Amino acid sequence: MTIETRNGSWGTRARGIGLAAARGLALTLVTLPGALLGLTLGLVSIALVPVGIGVFTTPWVLTGVRAFADWRRVLAAEWSEVRIPSAYRPIPDNAHAWARTYVMLRDPATWRDLAWLQVDMTAGFVTALLPAVFVLYPLEGLAVAAGLWRPLAELGGGYWYGFVHVTDQPSALAAGALGVVLLSLAPLAPRLLTAHFRLTRAVLGAGQGELAERVRVLTETRRDAVDTSAAELRRIERDLHDGAQARLVAMGMDLGTIEMLLDKDPAQAKRLLAQARQSSVDALTELRDLVRGIHPPVLAERGLGDAVRALALRLPVATEVTVELEGRPDAPVESAAYFAVSEVLTNAVKHSGADRIWIDLHQTEGMLRISVTDNGRGGALITAGSGLAGVERRLGTFDGVLAVGSPAGGPTMVTMEIPCA
Amino acid sequence: MRVVLAEDLFLLRDGLVRLLDAHDFEIAAAVESGPELARALAELEPDVAVVDVRLPPTHTDEGLQCALNARRDRPGLPVLVLSQHVEQLYARELLADGTGGVGYLLKDRVFDAEQFVDAVRRVAAGGTAMDPQVIQQLLTRRAAGDLPLARITPREREVLELMAQGRSNAAIAAKLVVTERAIAKHTANIFTKLGLEVSDDDNRRVLAVLAYLDQGR
Numbered sequence: 001m002t003i004e005t006r007n008g009s010w011g012t013r014a015r016g017i018g019l020a021a022a023r024g025l026a027l028t029l030v031t032l033p034g035a036l037l038g039l040t041l042g043l044v045s046i047a048l049v050p051v052g053i054g055v056f057t058t059p060w061v062l063t064g065v066r067a068f069a070d071w072r073r074v075l076a077a078e079w080s081e082v083r084i085p086s087a088y089r090p091i092p093d094n095a096h097a098w099a100r101t102y103v104m105l106r107d108p109a110t111w112r113d114l115a116w117l118q119v120d121m122t123a124g125f126v127t128a129l130l131p132a133v134f135v136l137y138p139l140e141g142l143a144v145a146a147g148l149w150r151p152l153a154e155l156g157g158g159y160w161y162g163f164v165h166v167t168d169q170p171s172a173l174a175a176g177a178l179g180v181v182l183l184s185l186a187p188l189a190p191r192l193l194t195a196h197f198r199l200t201r202a203v204l205g206a207g208q209g210e211l212a213e214r215v216r217v218l219t220e221t222r223r224d225a226v227d228t229s230a231a232e233l234r235r236i237e238r239d240l241h242d243g244a245q246a247r248l249v250a251m252g253m254d255l256g257t258i259e260m261l262l263d264k265d266p267a268q269a270k271r272l273l274a275q276a277r278q279s280s281v282d283a284l285t286e287l288r289d290l291v292r293g294i295h296p297p298v299l300a301e302r303g304l305g306d307a308v309r310a311l312a313l314r315l316p317v318a319t320e321v322t323v324e325l326e327g328r329p330d331a332p333v334e335s336a337a338y339f340a341v342s343e344v345l346t347n348a349v350k351h352s353g354a355d356r357i358w359i360d361l362h363q364t365e366g367m368l369r370i371s372v373t374d375n376g377r378g379g380a381l382i383t384a385g386s387g388l389a390g391v392e393r394r395l396g397t398f399d400g401v402l403a404v405g406s407p408a409g410g411p412t413m414v415t416m417e418i419p420c421a
Numbered sequence: 422m423r424v425v426l427a428e429d430l431f432l433l434r435d436g437l438v439r440l441l442d443a444h445d446f447e448i449a450a451a452v453e454s455g456p457e458l459a460r461a462l463a464e465l466e467p468d469v470a471v472v473d474v475r476l477p478p479t480h481t482d483e484g485l486q487c488a489l490n491a492r493r494d495r496p497g498l499p500v501l502v503l504s505q506h507v508e509q510l511y512a513r514e515l516l517a518d519g520t521g522g523v524g525y526l527l528k529d530r531v532f533d534a535e536q537f538v539d540a541v542r543r544v545a546a547g548g549t550a551m552d553p554q555v556i557q558q559l560l561t562r563r564a565a566g567d568l569p570l571a572r573i574t575p576r577e578r579e580v581l582e583l584m585a586q587g588r589s590n591a592a593i594a595a596k597l598v599v600t601e602r603a604i605a606k607h608t609a610n611i612f613t614k615l616g617l618e619v620s621d622d623d624n625r626r627v628l629a630v631l632a633y634l635d636q637g638r
Contacts, residue, residue, distance in 0.1 A: 277532055281529055281532065284529050288505065288506055292506070297505065297506045297508070298508050298510065300481065302481070302510075306510060309510055313508075314509070
């Protein structure tokens with residue numbers, strides 16, 4: 001049993017080492033020409049920007065470089081579980097060449113890419129090559145010791161294996177010994193490959209600039225959140241003051257009058273009683289609406305899934321709801337998601353002219369994904385002051401994002417993503 | 422008639438006890454939490470339960486869940502659910518088993534004592550008492566998309582709303598100040614337009630209407 005296990009683990013290790021060597025070799029074959037080409041084209045293209053030609057070539061070249069870098073990010077994650085975040089600034093879809101070039105050149109990630117290409121063709125190249133060297137080069141040493149030295153030595157002058165000059169059997173054996181020593185280093189191959197990707201991460205990963213950008217975004221969303229909640233509190237205060245509170249005061253006054261009238265004019269007292277009761281009903285209705293606007297009861301009682309289902313039931317449009325949630329997200333996230341869906345649905349009902357709506361709530365890997373699709377006329381945009389912009393701001397507070405796909409003629413699909421882990 | 426009452430706010434519970442007492446109901450138990458309610462429903466076998474949706478300890482829909490569970494153990498157990506707000510979702514869950522004897526009303530409805538007591542009696546007798554708000558939402562929704570309801574006249578719509586709340590022809594006639602025969606004619610028309618079989622049974626009538634309103638979702 002134990003032997004088998006050991007054999008198994010040896011087998012796995014040997015396979016791991018071999019794999020690392022093969023991957024390292026493959027990397028060296030691609031990286032050197034790739035990095036050289038990318039860097040040269042990139043530099044030339046950027047240098048040609050003042051002339052004008054660069055404006056058109058730069059976006060192409062840099063997109064290629066990004067793809068090359070992204071490919072390496074994928075390899076790093078797949079081969080050595082080294083995660084390198086990608087942090088390119090978004091480029092507007094319909095931007096013309098000059099705008100694209102401008103955005104790309106202003107992005108610190110672009111310059112980081114170019115710096116990385118230089119590292120990749122030197123230190124990166126070596127760290128990728130070493131695993132292959134430690135695994136494959138010893139094989140040559142052993143072959144030399146086994147007799148390959150004869151034809152090699154006869155070929156011409158001296159044959160060098162590493163620093164050993166191979167001329168006869170003893171020196172060939174020395175070469176073999178060197179091969180064995182090198183082979184003993186082979187188990188380092190996977191670690192060397194990891195080191196290669198760590199090096200890539202060190203150069204390619206986000207630096208101070210990104211952190212500053214992140215702080216800026218957080219400050220902005222926090223200000224939005226504070227503004228929104230302050231406005232919300234003002235609205236609630238006003239609604240209470242003008243609505244329920246006023247009605248209760250009126251009711252109290254009516255009751256006072258009724259007390260006075262009870263003996264003198266029972267008929268009038270009765271009329272006022274009916275009025276007081278109506279006031280209490282109205283006050284309750286207003287309080288109920290207010291509560292629904294702050295924290296809908298179904299959301300409190302059942303959570304997001306059923307709250308959205310209840311929302312769908314109230315729509316005048318046939319709506320299908322699919323829910324796949326693992327437990328309940330945090331209350332603030334739940335609430336933000338609910339109101340976002342509510343706003344998007346309101347928009348769809350008001351403007352899309354759709355007669356069917358599909359809502360899909362889905363939670364995977366700490367991400368809450370919601371899509372609202374309708375079969376309406378499309379053409380929805382996130383413009384300043386629109387409901388969708390409001391939703392985007394609301395989600396921003398939670399690092400959530402909103403995407404709208406709405407070609408003219410429809411259909412419209414609004415997708416929201418909120419981290420909830 | 423023996424009632425089990427569940428309401429966590431003391432003032433409201435006290436008021437309900439007095440109201441039901443004044444109308445010759447026997448209060449078998451007046452409890453304030455979900456577990457107590459579950460126990461009371463299982464042990465006391467009341468004729469009707471009047472239950473608040475939101476109860477301790479969870480303060481979510483504990484009351485509703487208790488009522489639904491009790492009805493699973495004892496099918497047809499009459500339950501009148503009260504809530505600060507009405508949701509179609511809950512109304513559907515209550516009506517889902519199709520056995521009748523359910524009610525779902527806004528708490529405000531107790532302001533009109535006579536109507537409220539009438540609703541409790543109707544539910545206890547195996548009928549239904551749905552809040553007008555639920556019915557209105559259902560009708561608004563259906564009217565927007567479906568042809569059959571669009572063909573119904575405003576008067577018939579009024580009758581349909583009252584019918585869906587669980588009222589008998591006599592009660593609808595009294596409410597709309599017309600003869601019972603006129604209502605009978607309206608209901609016959611409504612059933613024809615909705616393609617439903619005519620039935621004298623109030624409960625089946627309401628369930629048929631709700632089932633119709635439910636289909637095509």
